Amino acid sequence: MSNSRSATAIASPNIAFIKYWGNRDQNLRIPANGSISMTLGGLETRTTVTFDARLAEDLFLLDGTRTTDAALLRVSHHLDLIRELAGLKLHARVESRNNFPVASGVASSASAFAALTLAACAAAGLDLHARMLSRLARRGSGSASRSIFGGFVECVAGQDDQTSFSQQLAPPEHWELVDLVAVVTREKKPVSSTAGHALADTSPLQAARVADAPRRLQICRDAILTRNFPRLASIAELDSNMMHAVMLTSTPPLAYWNPETVQVMKQVVAWRASGLPVFYTVDAGPNVHCITLAEHAAEISRRLRSIAGILDVLRAPPGDGARLA
Secondary structure (H helix, E strand, C coil): CCCEEEEEEEECCEEEEECCCCEEECCCCEECCCEEEEEECCCCEEEEEEEECCCCCCEEEECCEEECCHHHHHHHHHHHHHHHHHCCCCEEEEEEEECCCCCCCCCHHHHHHHHHHHHHHHHCCCCCCHHHHHHHHHHHCCCHHHHCCCCEEEEECCCCCCCCEEEEEECHHHCCEEEEEEECCCCCCCCCHHHHHHHHHHCCCHHHHHHHHHHHHHHHHHHHHCCCHHHHHHHHHHHHHHHHHHHHCCCCCCCCCCHHHHHHHHHHHHHHHCCCCEEEECCCCCCEEEEEEHHHHHHHHHHHHCCCCCCEEEEECECCCCEEC
């Protein structure tokens, strides 16, 4: 290898219809339950990894700003996994940019670690199949495992590192859904998803949520494959509410919603009752993902923008998986 070797990858966040919350193994990020998501086209993390013999330590620049905190440690730890696989001892410069708000419930860690995994593997000379990439990405962020793939994706919880991976359920063109993300804040959330996962088992509701997950996964899987919007709407809203119920009953409790979050949720339920195909789902953050059919996206977006406190509405159809630039 010459003095340096570089690669750039692009990955998109995803929105989970059946959500992963809590880990069976915190260190390996083996999820407590399986999950199903849609990769969000148009929202992107672009990451360049350069392994360089002249570097004395890893460097991490996020949206142009050098980080020296826990984010750098997390990136370095992930690079260590890839360096070990490649038999590489070089430090790396990592530059990552996002075109959407980070750490606010739009799954920025999913796209971040999917892009980092693919770029670092390419720069290190590793040619890994998609399942292995999804397993590696999971070690950085559980939801990143799903962002390796495009379209509609299922993460199999598994029992260990080998059996916990993601796979595509259907390609992006399978169903013209649109995620309209109602941005109610661009502020970084006070409790990270990683810290939140560690609290899941302190909730008396978590065991019941996990035990019921196979049923919800089957309903969601069937709804996607048959393009049954009402069925997907009901199970996704239920699953989102169940996850937030676990958060609210954890010790200490986690309350990610803002007043505007609740207002959007209520409006979406009212709009659906009036005949508009739309449902909400909320990740670990205050921003609300409003899922609708493509032909109704303009109307739903207009209505969302009319709600007081909405800063922006991001539009994302089903998107592609992680790829080299």
